[in-house]
Amino acid sequence: MTEAPGTLVLPYVVVTGDDLVHTWWAELAVRANGGTVVSSYPQAGVVVAYSPRDGFAPAVRKVPGITAVGATRTAKIPVEWFAPRKDVRYTGPGSPSSGQVPPEGTAWDVPALGVDEAHEVTTGSKRVTVGVLDTGVDDTHPDLAAAFDRRDSVSCLSGWADRGAGAWRPTLDGHGTHVAGTIAAARDGKGVVGIAPGVKLAAVKLAELDDTETAESMVCGFVWAADHGFSVTNNSYRAIPWRYHCSNQVDQAAIKLAVGRAVAYAQRRNVLVVASAGNAGIDLDQRSSDAESPADSTPAPRPIDTSCIRLPHELPGVIGTGAVDEKLLKASFSNYSASRVTVGAPGARVWSTWPGGLYRSASGTSMSSPHAAGVAALIASTHRYLRGDRLGRALTAQATPLPCPDLYDPNGDGKPDATCTPSPTGNTFYGAGLPNAAAAVR
Structure with a gap:
């Protein structure tokens, strides 16, 4: 400095x-x-x-x-x-008392995706690395330690690759640790089980708190993923200061271009980028306003249109993941779209790992995205030739289609709360459908 x-x-x-x-x-x-x-x-x-x-x-x-x-x-x-971070210790919240952790493999998302059947064939390959671009990962958690790759983990918090010991660990938020468990928690008879526990897991820390990722951290993270041979990255977040980036605003246009360049570079290096579709419960094809920006100072309502995009979710080639609940219906909070939701995956009341050897249940498209990333990792494990966009096409091709509900009424008042319509890739609620782990390994 x-x-x-x-x-x-x-x-x-x-x-x-x-x-x-x-x-x-x-x-x-x-x-x-x-x-x-x-x-x-x-x-x-x-x-x-x-x-x-x-x-x-x-x-x-x-x-x-x-x-x-x-x-x-x-x-x-x-x-x-x-400056480099030193003495990285977790001081964030512990796991809230939100109920008893279900016995390993019995939580609802496991049978929904056919995980047990998939694991009869494989739990994933160590030649496949999934990068968790998030708030950091607690690699000391008993359910994560076996899969974790410290060599390829890093902190990109300030826009440069900090390779200091433990720089990738969380400090204020267990969000990234929760995401990591969904992808690769060990199948060891305790805690929870991940979709692909046999793959390698790397942490790329982009933020200290969920949804505070910045352009410089994302650029660093995607270049790191590309240069270190990641097969898949999971991106369960939205950026600050702008929740949507518009090309007619000079700063936002530069951010959109910079992050877009980094994502495109990763994709050219055969990294599949999977991202959460957002929790506003809106039709992304009809959005017209943003009341949450700038998120780092004083937010004020502003008009936007569909050319103003969420990063990295709405960049070309990114697998946008919506959330479904235990009934395999769109979660009420999940965004939907004819073109910006690729698949729908479990995102309501999902149990996973939390810093300090703990577990907790959480809801959001942040929880659905790692389910899709985990299934993509199983495909990459069993089909060596499928990388990058080919891996993405395989993920959608093996998905189980979910039809539009006759009446989408999560509030139970007899009136539709959102309208599901057919789209070129499936429908606006679920895209191509529910990722299928069992089909992924066949």
């Missing part, structure tokens, strides 16, 4: 050509205009930087060869944010 401790700065993504020469030139432009380079990703043509200067972004945008510059916050943060 070049600024004095306590200095307030704004982080930025600077987008340029995706090669060493362009990123070197962008680094020079950052420094020449009062900024500090945090990290460079020539694979995606993105430089992460910060500056205390209010005129930093307009000045760098004028430099030839710079495609876009965007602030990734609306309020300045202390420069210490970019």
Whole structure:
């Protein structure tokens, strides 16, 4: 860090050509205009930087060869944010007393996806790595330790790859640990069982609290996943400061471009990107307003349209996952869409791992996404030639179709709460349907 401790700065993504020469030139432009380079990703043509200067972004945008510059916050943060984290310890909430953990393999999501039948064939292969891009993972949890790969785990919290010991572990939120258990919790007769307990699990820490992931952390995370040979990444979050990123706003357009470049790079390296579809309970094809942005300062209602997207869920090629409940009906909170929901998976009252060797039940499309990621990992384990977009097509091809309900009435008042309609890929509630672990290994 070049600024004095306590200095307030704004982080930025600077987008340029995706090669060493362009990123070197962008680094020079950052420094020449009062900024500090945090990290460079020539694979995606993105430089992460910060500056205390209010005129930093307009000045760098004028430099030839710079495609876009965007602030990734609306309020300045202390420069210490970019320093390495030390003494990483979990101080977040414990598992709430939300009931007794069901005996291993008896929770409702296991039979719904045909997990027991799949495990008669395989529990997954160690040559398949699933990356949990989230709030960190407690690799000391008894149900996760056997699958965890410390070598390929990292913290991207501040936009650079912090490989310090335990940097990937959670500090304030057990969300990533819960996600990890759904994917790969051990089949050992205790606790819960994951969809693919035989695969390798890597943590890429993007945030300390759920739904506070930033552009710089995502760029770092997707490049890391690509360069370390991940087969699948799970992304159960939404970004700050903007919940939706609109191309007609200069900062949001730069963020959208930077993260899009990083995701595209990962996809070119055959990483399947699976993401949660969101918990607003809305038709994503009809959205018109956003009252939650900017999430890092003072949110204010603003008009949006369908070109304003959730990151990374609505980027091309991403597997968007909606949530279903125990009746295999769309969970009331789950977003839906004709084109932005690829599959529907268990996301209501899902039991999984929690930091400190604990377990808890949680609901959300955050819980449905790792079910889809786990099934994709089983497909990758049994079909070596299926990678990237081919793996995604196999995931949808083996899904069990779920029909539109005659009347979708979760409130029980006799009136439809949402309308399910056919779509080119299935229908607006469930996409191609429910991922099928048993079919995945055949």
